[in-house]
Amino acid sequence: MAKVYVTRKVQFNAAHRLHNPEKSDEWNRRTFGKCNSPNWHGHNYTLEVTVVGDPDPETGYVIDLGDLKKLVNEKVVSKVDHANLNLDVDFMEGVLPSTENFVIAIWNELEDHIPSGQLHSLRLRETDNNSAEYRGE
Amino acid sequence: MAKVYVTRKVQFNAAHRLHNPEKSDEWNRRTFGKCNSPNWHGHNYTLEVTVVGDPDPETGYVIDLGDLKKLVNEKVVSKVDHANLNLDVDFMEGVLPSTENFVIAIWNELEDHIPSGQLHSLRLRETDNNSAEYRGE
Amino acid sequence: MAKVYVTRKVQFNAAHRLHNPEKSDEWNRRTFGKCNSPNWHGHNYTLEVTVVGDPDPETGYVIDLGDLKKLVNEKVVSKVDHANLNLDVDFMEGVLPSTENFVIAIWNELEDHIPSGQLHSLRLRETDNNSAEYRGE
Amino acid sequence: MAKVYVTRKVQFNAAHRLHNPEKSDEWNRRTFGKCNSPNWHGHNYTLEVTVVGDPDPETGYVIDLGDLKKLVNEKVVSKVDHANLNLDVDFMEGVLPSTENFVIAIWNELEDHIPSGQLHSLRLRETDNNSAEYRGE
Amino acid sequence: MAKVYVTRKVQFNAAHRLHNPEKSDEWNRRTFGKCNSPNWHGHNYTLEVTVVGDPDPETGYVIDLGDLKKLVNEKVVSKVDHANLNLDVDFMEGVLPSTENFVIAIWNELEDHIPSGQLHSLRLRETDNNSAEYRGE
Amino acid sequence: MAKVYVTRKVQFNAAHRLHNPEKSDEWNRRTFGKCNSPNWHGHNYTLEVTVVGDPDPETGYVIDLGDLKKLVNEKVVSKVDHANLNLDVDFMEGVLPSTENFVIAIWNELEDHIPSGQLHSLRLRETDNNSAEYRGE
Numbered sequence: 172m173a174k175v176y177v178t179r180k181v182q183f184n185a186a187h188r189l190h191n192p193e194k195s196d197e198w199n200r201r202t203f204g205k206c207n208s209p210n211w212h213g214h215n216y217t218l219e220v221t222v223v224g225d226p227d228p229e230t231g232y233v234i235d236l237g238d239l240k241k242l243v244n245e246k247v248v249s250k251v252d253h254a255n256l257n258l259d260v261d262f263m264e265g266v267l268p269s270t271e272n273f274v275i276a277i278w279n280e281l282e283d284h285i286p287s288g289q290l291h292s293l294r295l296r297e298t299d300n301n302s303a304e305y306r307g308e
Numbered sequence: 309m310a311k312v313y314v315t316r317k318v319q320f321n322a323a324h325r326l327h328n329p330e331k332s333d334e335w336n337r338r339t340f341g342k343c344n345s346p347n348w349h350g351h352n353y354t355l356e357v358t359v360v361g362d363p364d365p366e367t368g369y370v371i372d373l374g375d376l377k378k379l380v381n382e383k384v385v386s387k388v389d390h391a392n393l394n395l396d397v398d399f400m401e402g403v404l405p406s407t408e409n410f411v412i413a414i415w416n417e418l419e420d421h422i423p424s425g426q427l428h429s430l431r432l433r434e435t436d437n438n439s440a441e442y443r444g445e
Numbered sequence: 446m447a448k449v450y451v452t453r454k455v456q457f458n459a460a461h462r463l464h465n466p467e468k469s470d471e472w473n474r475r476t477f478g479k480c481n482s483p484n485w486h487g488h489n490y491t492l493e494v495t496v497v498g499d500p501d502p503e504t505g506y507v508i509d510l511g512d513l514k515k516l517v518n519e520k521v522v523s524k525v526d527h528a529n530l531n532l533d534v535d536f537m538e539g540v541l542p543s544t545e546n547f548v549i550a551i552w553n554e555l556e557d558h559i560p561s562g563q564l565h566s567l568r569l570r571e572t573d574n575n576s577a578e579y580r581g582e
Numbered sequence: 583m584a585k586v587y588v589t590r591k592v593q594f595n596a597a598h599r600l601h602n603p604e605k606s607d608e609w610n611r612r613t614f615g616k617c618n619s620p621n622w623h624g625h626n627y628t629l630e631v632t633v634v635g636d637p638d639p640e641t642g643y644v645i646d647l648g649d650l651k652k653l654v655n656e657k658v659v660s661k662v663d664h665a666n667l668n669l670d671v672d673f674m675e676g677v678l679p680s681t682e683n684f685v686i687a688i689w690n691e692l693e694d695h696i697p698s699g700q701l702h703s704l705r706l707r708e709t710d711n712n713s714a715e716y717r718g719e
Numbered sequence: 720m721a722k723v724y725v726t727r728k729v730q731f732n733a734a735h736r737l738h739n740p741e742k743s744d745e746w747n748r749r750t751f752g753k754c755n756s757p758n759w760h761g762h763n764y765t766l767e768v769t770v771v772g773d774p775d776p777e778t779g780y781v782i783d784l785g786d787l788k789k790l791v792n793e794k795v796v797s798k799v800d801h802a803n804l805n806l807d808v809d810f811m812e813g814v815l816p817s818t819e820n821f822v823i824a825i826w827n828e829l830e831d832h833i834p835s836g837q838l839h840s841l842r843l844r845e846t847d848n849n850s851a852e853y854r855g856e
Numbered sequence: 857m858a859k860v861y862v863t864r865k866v867q868f869n870a871a872h873r874l875h876n877p878e879k880s881d882e883w884n885r886r887t888f889g890k891c892n893s894p895n896w897h898g899h900n901y902t903l904e905v906t907v908v909g910d911p912d913p914e915t916g917y918v919i920d921l922g923d924l925k926k927l928v929n930e931k932v933v934s935k936v937d938h939a940n941l942n943l944d945v946d947f948m949e950g951v952l953p954s955t956e957n958f959v960i961a962i963w964n965e966l967e968d969h970i971p972s973g974q975l976h977s978l979r980l981r982e983t984d985n986n987s988a989e990y991r992g993e
Contacts, residue, residue, distance in 0.1 A: 208390045214321055366887075440452075529621035587852040589849070802893060
């Protein structure tokens with residue numbers, strides 16, 4: 172037996188705004204700066220989905236990465252691509268869309284649907300310089 | 309004399325929507341697909357500004373790229389970063405924010421302000437796969 | 446009027462071998478070295494397709510990059526992806542698949558089918574370090 | 583004492599085909615899709631080799647990365663570069679060349695030869711979007 | 720509670736030379752090769768700083784990455800950017816500037832100053848091919 | 857006949873300092889800022905060499921990129937890699953090592969030695985954000 176970590180990368184483009192509606196506008200401006208900009212801004216997000224498991228003896232696959240891509244597209248990308256994370260996405264309702272909260276919310280969407288192997292980690296890149304990783308801990 | 313093309317890259321994050329207000333919603337949906345999504349989406353834009361000229365004999369510079377960065381930040385990045393291209397940007401008023409129209413509008417903002425040398429071209433990348441270049445022709 | 450150069454990047458994976466069947470095996474080995482390896486090798490090719498034109502006043506597009514992607518997929522990617530360039534590709538029959546010859550052959554496939562604007566250049570990257578560009582000259 | 587993880591990246595180009603000879607052609611086509619394409623396809627593979635250890639007090643090195651590169655070239659790259667993974671590589675004989683199986687096979691080639699420190703992990707990238715990591719577990 | 724790993728990347732350009740002054744010139748040349756070159760050479764270094772913690776319920780942040788950037792700039796980048804690692808940097812005095820020793824020294828500068836969360840790891844890239852990671856172990 | 861532009865990328869690491877010895881220290885500090893830092897700094901330079909010509913009917917090559925790499929290594933990389941551009945490089949003697957002046961000097965080294973085809977352009981990247989291109993004009 173041999174544990175291999177396989178990763179599939181997907182991309183999508185979304186708008187968002189960091190704003191906590193339970194706080195004052197002044198608090199939001201001071202806390203989030205330009206990320207609180209009222210008319211939204213956006214990103215080319217990159218999501219790396221890592222699944223761990225033993226390669227299947229017949230296929231050599233931990234998981235068929237084509238199937239994984241289809242699953243991630245259905246459960247995540249189709250809902251967030253060209254969407255507004257604050258307004259349009261069912262699984263982000265009531266969630267402040269920081270990279271941290273967003274990657275946890277994506278984990279919750281995917282966790283029960285990985286057809287083989289086991290979801291190991293998600294890395295979400297908001298820009299070339301900023302990213303967040305969640306491992307279900 | 310020797311013509312050298314120097315390039316400075318800058319980045320910014322913005323929201324936008326492709327929508328022609330003189331056309332019907334149905335036309336806009338059919339023409340722009342998900343890029344017409346009503347609540348906006350966004351991108352990590354990359355802008356490459358190329359200036360051509362002879363290196364100055366005393367400095368070896370066609371243009372001080374630090375000065376060029378300051379100029380581009382003042383005239384462009386400060387107005388479009390974390391902004392909504394359809395709603396917030398003076399030089400995009402009345403302009404449908406396709407990559408093509410956006411790069412021409414940026415050219416018009418920069419053209420008269422290059423302190424030395426001559427603006428040669430602008431390349432604007434909207435995603436890893438899509439870009440537009442304008443050379444003032 | 447304003448000429449804008451828009452670029453769409455696509456990727457595909459193919460096998461090939463540099464071998465001139467009109468020459469001896471010895472000549473081929475000496476000329477092409479490991480690129481002549483008998484059982485093939487392969488690459489993750491990247492193709493950048495650049496179309497030039499005036500943005501349409503109604504859409505802001507030189508060309509709908511989604512339509513361009515569909516065209517390039519139909520005429521090129523569907524034929525070369527996961528294929529053997531020496532054995533499987535109709536438009537490469539009798540063509541030694543150097544990056545240079547390959548990019549010219551792709552140009553010939555695309556040239557007459559660009560639905561609007563004008564094909565300006567193709568850049569084909571074989572590796573991070575090696576590429577060839579053709580402009581129809 | 584301080585554990586540092588040092589990584590050296592190498593690249594190579596190879597052809598392969600996903601095909602399980604103990605199964606029918608129909609099973610292989612259904613299971614592997616275009617990756618089962620009969621005349622091979624190929625990739626620009628990237629391999630990241632990570633060694634962990636305490637930096638040597640005299641050199642500051644966990645391992646001389648030049649020596650590590652030589653070792654990886656001798657044991658792996660010289661055998662797989664411009665080769666066919668199904669036909670040409672001794673250590674892949676009888677192994678279905680999925681990224682998962684390939685990275686485990688490379689581990690087995692390198693494990694006993696790391697001159698200092700300890701092999702920690704191997705990450706093998708088949709494309710920009712797909713990779714597999716093995717840590718000897 | 721949910722542990723998220725957030726990463727901020729920064730860049731700087733520095734000169735250095737691998738040379739152990741307690742050893743002979745001959746030993747240094749033999750051990751470090753061209754990295755011992757007497758008049759220095761340099762790199763575009765990339766540093767990835769990873770902090771782990773629970774996202775704050777009010778901000779969604781493990782740590783404000785803008786604050787983290789300011790801290791890393793103050794404690795590290797302002798001292799090493801456009802500097803000579805062997806001659807100019809207080810926290811590198813007496814340290815042979817291998818990537819391994821350098822990343823440990825940066826850890827020691829940052830460890831006590833992370834305003835929230837906990838420093839998890841630092842990855843320092845010297846070139847596209849070579850990097851070192853330290854996790855405080 | 858068909859003109860194809862082929863490009864080979866090479867990399868090297870060097871130290872330098874922007875300093876005009878005919879000017880005062882004060883002028884140099886004011887003009888070059890931190891690039892005038894007395895104890896040098898350095899970069900991972902990337903050089904893209906583009907040669908234009910008709911592919912040879914027998915080889916499909918404008919130029920053998922392996923031969924081109926050897927030439928560039930002999931004439932340029934072997935002299936500048938792990939060197940100090942102000943002190944160690946014969947063809948940079950008396951030249952202020954701005955990216956602009958450096959790329960022109962490299963052109964002069966290569967121009968007469970391209971074994972087939974014609975040198976078209978050189979692009980020298982000093983950082984991810986700054987580059988200079990020279991086309992022999």
